Amino acid sequence: MQTILIAxxxxxxxxxxxxxxxxVEKAGFQLKLLEKYTEKQQLLDAVKDVEAVIVRSDIxxxxxxxxxxxxxxxxxxxxxYDNIDLKAASAKAVVVMNTPGxxxxxxxxxxxxxxxxxxxxxYNGSSGVELRGKTLGIHAYGNIGRIxxxxxxxxxxxxxxxxPNVDKAAIESNGIxxxxxxKELYKKCQYISVxxxxxxxxxxxxxxxxxxxxxxxxxxxxxxxxxxVHEPSLLKMFxxxxxxxxxxxxxxxxxxxxxxxxxxxxxxxxxxxxxQTEEANVNAGLAAxxxxxxxxxxxxxxxxxx
Ligand code: 3PG
Numbered sequence: 001m002q003t004i005l006i007a008x009x010x011x012x013x014x015x016x017x018x019x020x021x022x023x024v025e026k027a028g029f030q031l032k033l034l035e036k037y038t039e040k041q042q043l044l045d046a047v048k049d050v051e052a053v054i055v056r057s058d059i060x061x062x063x064x065x066x067x068x069x070x071x072x073x074x075x076x077x078x079x080x081y082d083n084i085d086l087k088a089a090s091a092k093a094v095v096v097m098n099t100p101g102x103x104x105x106x107x108x109x110x111x112x113x114x115x116x117x118x119x120x121x122x123y124n125g126s127s128g129v130e131l132r133g134k135t136l137g138i139h140a141y142g143n144i145g146r147i148x149x150x151x152x153x154x155x156x157x158x159x160x161x162x163x164p165n166v167d168k169a170a171i172e173s174n175g176i177x178x179x180x181x182x183k184e185l186y187k188k189c190q191y192i193s194v195x196x197x198x199x200x201x202x203x204x205x206x207x208x209x210x211x212x213x214x215x216x217x218x219x220x221x222x223x224x225x226x227x228x229v230h231e232p233s234l235l236k237m238f239x240x241x242x243x244x245x246x247x248x249x250x251x252x253x254x255x256x257x258x259x260x261x262x263x264x265x266x267x268x269x270x271x272x273x274x275x276q277t278e279e280a281n282v283n284a285g286l287a288a289x290x291x292x293x294x295x296x297x298x299x300x301x302x303x304x305x306x
Pocket of ligand 1: 010056057058077078079080081103224272273274275276
């Protein structure tokens, strides 16, 4: 019997694991569970005898792929697959997929949770500011960016988006103002929601030249990846722009310095939790299980990314 492993350092909600189990067992496969592991060796041991694996931000590098002698498919239950070595997977003929859009709503909601939290002074009872009437720039108008736009419009924000891969008409048809030049987006918007994938073109692309274009009351909101932000630039922004604020679900390596220097202008979740809702876990987890079953039983490669 073929085995499908769930390997999640940050576990899915119980209801999602139950749903995955049902799909897997109904299709005639066996489920194996490795949650909250603390050592890489546990992952290396767990992948040894499995044909498929479902992961979240868990690192699937060459060593893990080499240990997984029987592996045919790895599915990232989520959007970003920068945690999987695609080249090494392809070299071993392992199919890699993601589950695009399945956790997008949860991530988009958290962006607003963080904006409101800092705008209301961390709920300390003092007088804060509102989002209504402020400008919001969506940097990358994908599954998350689109939902960010819908929520922002509901709140009454003035919403702009930049994405070289999305048509102007598609952005405007959702009532969002299209901005062709990324610099214009940063110039116009008091709030920027970062919804970019992390890849060789985007890593460290949010640098001082770009961030410093933001107007007074600049607030950067990052629910994507820490690697997108050039950290020396981030420190320079905090030092030179006393109005600059940063809220993030992916804490930078330099966060202790920021916390010491600008405690009221910075917030990071204690652990990445954008996709950490029951709904997102069910959506992404069950989609991953279905994609694996369809691949193992019918060779369906929809959502393959390598
Ligand atoms: C994603 O890329 O889907 C999100 O960053 C969520 O990551 P997580 O599954 O590790 O919470």
